[in-house]
Amino acid sequence: MAALFVLTMLMGGVDAYAALPLLHGPLADIYQHRGTVMLGGLMRLLMAIGVVGIALAFLPVGRRHNETLSFAYLSFRIAECVLLALGACAHVFLIRFSHDLAQAGPHTSETFAILATASLEFTQVTYQMAMTILGISGVLHCGLMYQVQLVPRAISALGLVGYLLLFASAPLDLADVVDTRDGMGALMYVPGGLFELVVLPVWLVWKGFRPS
DSSP: OOOHHHHHHHHHHHHEEEEEEEEHOHHHHHGGGGGHHHHHHHHHHHHHHHHHHHHHHHHHHHHTTTTHHHHHHHHHHHHHHHHHHHHHHHHHHHHHHHHHHHHHHHHGHHHHHHHHHHHHHHHHHHHHHHHHHHHHHHHHHHHHHHHHHOOOOHHHHHHHHHHHHHHHHHHHHHHSSSSTHHHHHTTTTTTHHHHIIIHHHHHHTTOOOOOO
16 A cells, blocks of 8 residues: 555656646647657556555555445545546547647648647646545545544644645646646645655555554
């Protein structure tokens, strides 16, 4: 479970910092960087599978304390998986549009620009919807761990803060109030990133869940 937390965060980082800047750049340049764009899409798809793996790994532990919350956590992470996987399709669409743009005449360039904008909007909306669902599932997960003290409450509290900020950041990003890739919006990811990438995995490797 600790490894899955770290791996999903790292795979999401590859997509966010290697592929997405190319997708937001000129459409004509995407095809020549198709390897990096496809890698980002693959990382997002693997991340989608990984989040379900996290919930499945937690299920045998969580259901001993609250079966309803544990299965709700799994259900939310499955929904997150579907949205992330749908968003990864935009990587393929944009590579195709970039390739076709290079072969099309100038009179069709506006059409491809509209399609590219729609694809970017689609991947943005599905990603932020996935982050909203992650915020809800994370609150359930950390709330249960806090209640029954599966890990020290300070760790669970950090997770609760991180997931609440994540839940808030998604609609703010979609409303263009913040940009979660930069500035204040990116800072809203810090507590949750610290929880998933460092604090919880290190504790699970070192101590594991506390026995009931």
